[in-house]
Amino acid sequence: MVAVASAVKHAVRAEDVNLYYGTKQALKGINFAAPARQVTAMIGPSGCGKSSFLRCLNRMNDRIPGAKVTGKFDVAGMDPYAKNADLMRLRRAVGMLFQKPNPFPSSVFENIALAPSLHYGIKGSTLEGMVEETLKRAALWDEVKDHLRRSALELSGGQQQRLCLARMLAVEPEILLMDEPCSALDPISTGKIEDLISELSKDYTVLIVTHNLQQAHRVSSQLAFFMLGELVEMGDTEAVFESAQSEVTRDYLNGRFG
């Protein structure tokens, strides 16, 4: 594996991570590090463990009966698996965006306002200002400013995905996990999300799983290639695309399998 320079500040570190679903081992000895305020793309054939690995970082595998995780983690300065781990704090610091947008079945406004009003007690004009600011950061404000009280489910898929992104930003996370966030979107909506990812990486650490190699190339500065539950190679995106160390990585990038 290609090591990442140790002087870099990492927002995510994982050492010797193993994940089992019952007796089946889905992740094998993963050593992974994602630099802070950069975009790290995760690629690899279907079933290689990309989603499983993302879920390890905010303990979403807890919800899967029989799932067992071992290894050392540092995620936004926290150990998600520590005995006294604060799961609320972890899930606020580590947001997640899925393949299929999943807005709450309530208004556009409530989708953004719910968590800040519940967790931080923000109300009234402060809350309104915060909703506006957050929707602007997700490049959605102009499209929804006249329909804030309409159901989020009336938005297009691309708009719903940006709304989910805004909802995630509203709790001031540090790390944004995205699992194939554009796979259900048309090219224009995909372009908008990609532009947003680049913009957001000035302030947030982004980990994105994608099957689209061009997308990985466009948006990321670090690239991690997974195969059969192993992290085969990780390094500078440009360098991996130009001259991957491992032959399997080269074959995958050249479309020879997967």
Ligand SMILES: Nc1ncnc2c1ncn2[C@@H]1O[C@H](COP(=O)(O)OP(=O)(O)OP(=O)(O)O)[C@@H](O)[C@H]1O
């Ligand atoms: N809830 C689960 N229970 C049991 N096995 C699972 C579960 N989720 C995933 N797996 C298995 O773990 C392995 C890795 O799956 P995972 O979904 O992490 O792959 P992936 O790289 O995200 O694939 P894709 O690109 O298709 O999304 C696969 O063999 C899969 O069958």
Ligand SMILES: [Mg+2]
């Ligand atoms: Mg997946």
